[in-house]
Amino acid sequence: MVDNFLRDKPVAIIAYGEVQNQRSSGKRPYEFAAEVMGQMLEKTGLKNSDIDGLATHMPTAEAGNTFYTNTLADNLGLQPRWLQLTDIGGCSPSGNIARAAAAIVTGQCEMVMCVAADSTGTTGVGHRRLGGYRQEFMEPIGFQGPPVAFGLISHAYDQKYGLNLEALGHLAVVQRNGALVNDNAIEQFRKPITVQDYMESRIIAEPIRLLDCVMRCDGGNGLLITSTERARAMGLEKLVYPVAYSEITNFEPDDPNPDVTETGFATVGPEVFAKAGMSPDDIDMFHPYDDFLIAMMLQMEQIGFCGRGEGADFILGTDMSPIGTLPLNTGGGQISAGQPGLGGGGVNLTEAIRQLMGEATGRQVEDAKNALVTGIGVIPYFRNWGSSNCMILEGA
């Protein structure tokens, strides 16, 4: 049996908060974190002084502030006894749930706010310093950004299995339909698209098109997590439990010529199911990290919803709408709701929690008892992505 400290549901998510994603707000991450905290204090009746743990990620907009977490606590009037800064990109928000859970069950703190907020739409990314390889070996050869990495991955996939653009376009449409009924989706994306629109969108780095890509913006989201015992004592009814979690970074570092169509999901996908005692058939909703459409298809294959190379058939043969057999990123995903910088990993996570609390107005999945949420973090030197994680959430 795989060890799983979350199996007996020792911790519960008691509230979530989210602001509408915006193209460029002029706000800093601090203001978004404050709005998110305010929503959650309102919902729970807690005071900021009740929060004794704080977990967040390094926002792009604050890159260079080596005291970010401390500064955030100060901005929010918090006096945490446990602090966590997580820098695994889109894995950070769900990764912080696991870290907070470990801190709570070991008695380091009792009421943790996990918050993700960024203003990448306002600041851009040009001021960042990405050490190691990006400046020395990627930018000098014409690396334009993540579309180049995913262009190469897509081409490798095309050679190995064949790339089905219609299936990818179908994913784009499914997600866009979610954004149409999500008030927190970025305003610019709240208009319908077709598979044809996807096919005809501008080529960035072949075969990656504009509508394959996520768009960075400003925004924030977060959640409050505490011991299940305390959550029940508070009399709260809408609880969401993290029941299994797996994470991996730097998949197969000793292979100098890796197959870029394989990722850490080949490890953490099967592992998270083993931890939960579940299989892909048991999953009611899938909320995968989506920086590029093909990333979702690769995850479906490697997590085990279908076999390698079968992703397109699976997509075209499965109703992924909120009334379908496997609802997918019902709020639009990041690709259609916007990616609030390095807080983007919280967009699909928040939607999963909202669904499990029964508050996804206009797109509520009936009788959904659980959700699989994933994260992807960091574009490395032309391997696949840097971090992969999977979390299974269950409703009360």
Added chain:
Amino acid sequence: MADEKPNPPPPVPTPSLVSQPMWDAAKEGKLALQVDPVSGKAQFWPRPVNVQTGRADYEWREVSGKGTLSAWTKVHVPAPGFADRVPYILGSVDLVEGGRIVAQLVNVEDEALTPGMAVKVSWEKRSKETNVYQFEPDV
């Protein structure tokens, strides 16, 4: 557009203490990689350790610069400094001695590219001190 910034020159890489031998070799038109002396596996990019062992027990070896093309992408939206090259092709090259380098493919049209085709390193003089690797068909 009135507010359009002039195209900057393509970036000149800044060597680190670890990677300096590679850039020194590049200046002579030679490709040098870190190699694990036990398994013979080469690694690119240069790191402070041999990733096979986690120790600094790598050796610098001059390699042939020959390899095969595994994947490529034609870039239509350029990186800073590459606007006057659009569209340009970036290719993923598996070196004969092992290791993988992604670089601009030159002296070839994308219609002529085939998976597994033989390529060899060539050099673009980026500054007085710095040659940047590119690849071209090995015919």
